[in-house]
Amino acid sequence: MGVLDSFSLAGRISVVTGAARGIGRALALALAEAGSDVAVVVRTPSSADDLVAEIEKLGVRALAVTADVTDPDQVAAAADQITDGLGPVDILVNNAGVGLHKAALDLTPEEVRHILNVNIDGVWNCAQAFGRGMVARRSGSIVNIGSISGVIVNRPQWQPAYNASKAAVHQLTKSLAAEWGPYGVRVNALAPGYVKTEMAPVDDPKFKPRWVDDAPLQRYALPEELGPTVVYLASDAASFMTGSVVILDGGYSVY
Numbered sequence: 001m002g003v004l005d006s007f008s009l010a011g012r013i014s015v016v017t018g019a020a021r022g023i024g025r026a027l028a029l030a031l032a033e034a035g036s037d038v039a040v041v042v043r044t045p046s047s048a049d050d051l052v053a054e055i056e057k058l059g060v061r062a063l064a065v066t067a068d069v070t071d072p073d074q075v076a077a078a079a080d081q082i083t084d085g086l087g088p089v090d091i092l093v094n095n096a097g098v099g100l101h102k103a104a105l106d107l108t109p110e111e112v113r114h115i116l117n118v119n120i121d122g123v124w125n126c127a128q129a130f131g132r133g134m135v136a137r138r139s140g141s142i143v144n145i146g147s148i149s150g151v152i153v154n155r156p157q158w159q160p161a162y163n164a165s166k167a168a169v170h171q172l173t174k175s176l177a178a179e180w181g182p183y184g185v186r187v188n189a190l191a192p193g194y195v196k197t198e199m200a201p202v203d204d205p206k207f208k209p210r211w212v213d214d215a216p217l218q219r220y221a222l223p224e225e226l227g228p229t230v231v232y233l234a235s236d237a238a239s240f241m242t243g244s245v246v247i248l249d250g251g252y253s254v255y
């Protein structure tokens with residue numbers, strides 16, 4: 001296989017969670033552009049109408065299914081719907097996530113549970129639901145969206161529950177890579193720095209000195225800039241890569 005051919009996802013079936021907006025939307029389009037059929041998991045059915053049309057315009061099949069990733073039954077039902085609608089899943093991108101800027105002493109137990117529930121249990125539920133088929137077929141690639149917050153502590157805002165949840169995503173990535181590697185299933189994580197989405201108010205002047213000026217590239221990323229790395233991790237171009245946490249942060253975490 002030629003070098004560029006190894007990046008092609010033609011004939012593959014991908015799933016992206018939390019794809020209605022932000023990073024997930026950009027990743028779904030990138031995977032489609034690389035040639036795979038794409039199923040998007042969203043919470044509100046109508047929120048993916050435009051995205052499905054955009055994916056289909058790229059000449060591949062698209063399917064939107066509804067699930068809250070914190071509910072294992074909904075995730076299992078979504079996995080069945082996707083397999084019935086498109087076929088066995090080759091690529092899973094666990095992107096759905098939530099964040100909250102709040103100091104440790106101010107967080108309520110409900111807020112902490114919610115963050116850990118979506119960011120850890122959600123990844124767990126989807127990895128288990130889709131990983132089962134991958135392990136059975138001895139093939140598959142999972143990309144979990146972690147964060148630099150799983151590696152460093154962000155400033156100036158405090159977000160301890162989010163930071164802990166993303167560190168857990170990184171360690172779950174390595175644990176699943178170890179377990180499923182012998183079955184030909186690769187599991188990696190992407191750890192982005194600041195990316196302009198609803199979750200990250202990158203244009204707010206109070207964050208600029210720390211979020212933007214402190215990074216060697218002195219800017220934030222747009223969601224589209226994450227697509228090529230996820231395509232790489234999902235594809236045969238990364239055939240020897242598993243258990244890795246790839247940091248993509250404009251150099252933010254060098255300091």
Ligand code: NDP
Pocket residue numbers: 017018019020021022023024041042043044047067068069070095096097098099118122145146147148191192193194195196197198199200
């Ligand atoms: P957004 O808030 O823009 O999008 C988050 C997506 O997750 C939404 O589509 C949302 O669905 C979905 N989601 C939230 N909770 C659930 C749930 N329980 N079940 C299903 N879907 C859910 O955030 P980003 O695009 O910025 O973030 C995407 C991922 O990237 C997250 O994991 C985040 O932690 C990570 N990340 C983001 C960074 C950034 O700077 N933006 C940096 C590093 C990592 P709905 O539309 O229904 O609300």
